[in-house]
Amino acid sequence: MKKTYKIDVDCANCANKMEKAANHTAGVKSATVNFMTLKMIVEFEEGQDPKTVMQEVLKNCKKVEDDCEIFL
Amino acid sequence: MNKKQKKVLIRIIAAAVLMILFSLLPIEGYLAFGLFMIPYLIIGYDILKKAVKGILNRQVFDENFLMAVATVGAIILGDYKEGVAVMLFYQIGELFQGYAVGKSRKNISELMDIRPDYANVEKDGKLEKVDPDEVETGSVIVVMPGEKIPIDGTIIEGNTTLNTSALTGESLPREAKEGDDVISGCINMTGVLKIRTTREFGESTVSKILELVENSSSRKSRSENFISRFARVYTPAVCYGAAALAILPPVVRIFMGITPQWGEWIYRALTFLVISCPCALVISIPLSFFAGIGGASREGVLVKGSNYLETLSQTRYVVFDKTGTMTQGVFEVSGVYHNQMPEDKLIEYAAYAESFSSHPISKSLKNAYGKEIDRTRVTDAEEISGKGVVARVDGVPVAAGNHKLMEELGLGWKECDQAGTVVHMAVDGSYAGCILISDLLKPHAKEAISELKKAGVKKSVMLTGDAKKVADQVAEELGIHEVYSELLPADKVNKVEELLSQKSDKERLAFVGDGINDAPVLSRADIGIAMGALGSDAAIEAADVVLMDDDPLKIAKAIKISRKCVRIVYENIYFAIGIKIICLVLGALGIANMWLAIFADVGVMVIAVLNAIRALFVKKL
Numbered sequence: 001m002k003k004t005y006k007i008d009v010d011c012a013n014c015a016n017k018m019e020k021a022a023n024h025t026a027g028v029k030s031a032t033v034n035f036m037t038l039k040m041i042v043e044f045e046e047g048q049d050p051k052t053v054m055q056e057v058l059k060n061c062k063k064v065e066d067d068c069e070i071f072l
Numbered sequence: 073m074n075k076k077q078k079k080v081l082i083r084i085i086a087a088a089v090l091m092i093l094f095s096l097l098p099i100e101g102y103l104a105f106g107l108f109m110i111p112y113l114i115i116g117y118d119i120l121k122k123a124v125k126g127i128l129n130r131q132v133f134d135e136n137f138l139m140a141v142a143t144v145g146a147i148i149l150g151d152y153k154e155g156v157a158v159m160l161f162y163q164i165g166e167l168f169q170g171y172a173v174g175k176s177r178k179n180i181s182e183l184m185d186i187r188p189d190y191a192n193v194e195k196d197g198k199l200e201k202v203d204p205d206e207v208e209t210g211s212v213i214v215v216m217p218g219e220k221i222p223i224d225g226t227i228i229e230g231n232t233t234l235n236t237s238a239l240t241g242e243s244l245p246r247e248a249k250e251g252d253d254v255i256s257g258c259i260n261m262t263g264v265l266k267i268r269t270t271r272e273f274g275e276s277t278v279s280k281i282l283e284l285v286e287n288s289s290s291r292k293s294r295s296e297n298f299i300s301r302f303a304r305v306y307t308p309a310v311c312y313g314a315a316a317l318a319i320l321p322p323v324v325r326i327f328m329g330i331t332p333q334w335g336e337w338i339y340r341a342l343t344f345l346v347i348s349c350p351c352a353l354v355i356s357i358p359l360s361f362f363a364g365i366g367g368a369s370r371e372g373v374l375v376k377g378s379n380y381l382e383t384l385s386q387t388r389y390v391v392f393d394k395t396g397t398m399t400q401g402v403f404e405v406s407g408v409y410h411n412q413m414p415e416d417k418l419i420e421y422a423a424y425a426e427s428f429s430s431h432p433i434s435k436s437l438k439n440a441y442g443k444e445i446d447r448t449r450v451t452d453a454e455e456i457s458g459k460g461v462v463a464r465v466d467g468v469p470v471a472a473g474n475h476k477l478m479e480e481l482g483l484g485w486k487e488c489d490q491a492g493t494v495v496h497m498a499v500d501g502s503y504a505g506c507i508l509i510s511d512l513l514k515p516h517a518k519e520a521i522s523e524l525k526k527a528g529v530k531k532s533v534m535l536t537g538d539a540k541k542v543a544d545q546v547a548e549e550l551g552i553h554e555v556y557s558e559l560l561p562a563d564k565v566n567k568v569e570e571l572l573s574q575k576s577d578k579e580r581l582a583f584v585g586d587g588i589n590d591a592p593v594l595s596r597a598d599i600g601i602a603m604g605a606l607g608s609d610a611a612i613e614a615a616d617v618v619l620m621d622d623d624p625l626k627i628a629k630a631i632k633i634s635r636k637c638v639r640i641v642y643e644n645i646y647f648a649i650g651i652k653i654i655c656l657v658l659g660a661l662g663i664a665n666m667w668l669a670i671f672a673d674v675g676v677m678v679i680a681v682l683n684a685i686r687a688l689f690v691k692k693l
Contacts, residue, residue, distance in 0.1 A: 010170055012355040013135065016300045032292075036177060036362035041287070063129045066122055 008069040021060040027053035087115035108152035116159040165674030188222035204273040225267040232263035240621040241372030291377025310348035314341040343659040346669035352648040356680035363687035364637030372620035380616040384634035388579035394536035396586035399511040405440035411505030424465040471498040491545040523628035632693040
């Protein structure tokens with residue numbers, strides 16, 4: 001399953017870091033952050049609940065870039 | 073400017089004023105330190121906070137860390153003013169970057185502002201504005217002059233001229249009348265329209281296009297991936313380099329028995345850190361691609377991802393489908409030969425004889441005749457499969473068909489050496505001439521091929537299922553290098569594979585088709601370009617690049633846009649890395665001071681961003 005989330009982040013490098021952090025979150029098959037449109041496209045692994053996974057993704061993103069937001 | 077940016081701007085001004093004020097005062101020692109700490113903290117508190125958080129979260133080597141270390145270091149060395157200045161310029165740079173990116177983001181989304189906000193639905197004789205998402209298929213919507221058509225549908229009342237420029241980049245308005253299918257995103261210019269929707273909003277052309285463009289920069293190009301990998305290696309490398317620069321030379325000097333000059337080498341190391349920030353690269357590359365894709369979509373060229381823009385720029389071979397790509401795919405009478413009676417009389421007989429047939433050929437005959445067909449004049453019409461038609465028109469026996477029909481009827485016929493479909497005619501028992509029907513070239517087809525040559529395409533190849541004679545003639549007329557005719561769809565894939573294996577690794581092959589029955593070839597080529605895609609989902613799905621209208625000139629245009637964009641990307645890569653390396657070397661040698669370092673960081677970034685925005689301007693290519 002693929003879902004798109006709106007995000008807010010200030011710099012392109014930070015967006016790259018968010019992408020990396022999201023990709024390393026359990027339950028995420030692949031994640032792409034599009035800095036120009038401020039969107040994060042997340043593909044979840046089979047049988048995962050997007051809501052709980054996204055909480056983790058947000059936590060991991062906050063770790064690498066304090067100043068970011070994902071609108072869940 | 074948003075709220076956050078305004079706050080930063082106020083901090084920048086406050087810190088700048090204080091810094092200038094304090095540097096004019098004759099202050100020394102602890103007093104100077106105390107006073108300069110005020111602007112330093114005003115401008116840098118958030119950076120310091122982020123740096124500390126970064127260390128706590130084990131994300132050490134980021135820009136905040138670099139800036140914090142560089143400025144704290146400068147302050148410890150007693151260069152208070154420079155410490156504040158570095159932080160100040162870093163913030164100015166960040167602000168500018170945020171502003172420029174936000175601005176171009178807005179510009180580009182305005183360019184692609186085709187999303188309709190509402191649909192008018194008639195309820196109890198009154199018009200009501202509703203969310204287009206809520207309109208069900210089959211309902212009737214009303215579009216006033218000046219409004220966008222929100223949902224695909226068929227006109228049931230009214231006629232108008234439509235402005236399709238937001239979709240196709242084509243400024244010529246299009247006429248539409250009752251019974252015509254219209255697509256969402258067009259602007260209704262003159263008349264009030266009632267439209268019966270044929271799709272849901274989410275399935276309508278405008279939604280499909282928006283979805284495609286918005287997701288396009290998610291497919292990253294090789295240059296973008298290169299930069300993210302580069303940044304990952306680069307920042308730690310520079311940090312270790314700086315540490316080595318601060319420690320190694322003084323230690324060596326101690327062993328050599330000369331003064332270690334710790335202050336000098338630490339200052340050099342800090343300069344090193346300021347220069348090293350990878351912002352310019354990391355921001356300008358995706359920004360260039362985003363601007364390029366935005367500019368292209370304004371011209372009616374939809375590119376599905378940065379990677380495709382990159383591939384497109386390396387295109388050296390272009391393979392075309394013939395029908396629908398280079399030709400209009402509409403058959404028209406192009407000549408009458410060996411006629412034994414006036415041309416219009418012959419065409420009239422042909423049109424009548426074929427009037428009961430729904431074959432494309434009979435349609436073109438009817439078009440050529442141009443008048444209403446009075447079917448009562450035709451009797452005893454009979455279709456002879458694979459050969460043609462025999463019928464009585466006004467009681468006169470007429471036969472229209474290929475040479476086999478003429479032979480069957482035992483009539484002498486004359487060879488027609490023109491390329492195209494030939495309809496032989498026999499009227500009242502004797503041969504009356506032949507009518508040539510052929511597919512017309514698109515108006516810009518020839519120009520398109522020569523533009524492609526100018527754009528650096530080495531070889532153009534045409535593939536077609538059509539007869540050799542027709543194909544050769546078209547190819548010659550257009551100046552196409554190679555032509556392969558009488559191919560079945562599977563043969564086209566084989567041919568493209570053959571061409572793919574012949575070219576060198578760095579050259580790319582593009583296939584251009586109308587997307588209807590060439591999906592396998594579109595996906596087999598390095599890059600598939602579908603044209604005339606307005607309203608055709610299949611084409612939008614199958615291709616990597618979609619040309620919204622069916623003008624072949626747009627192929628060359630798309631290639632030129634991609635070239636410009638990729639050129640800007642490389643300019644930025646070479647420029648930013650080049651300047652940084654030069655400054656790093658100068659910094660290590662002690663020639664560059666903190667001020668040059670600030671230019672290397674902020675100045676390079678500003679220039680790279682401005683250069684990236686150039687990719688948006690593609691109108692005159």
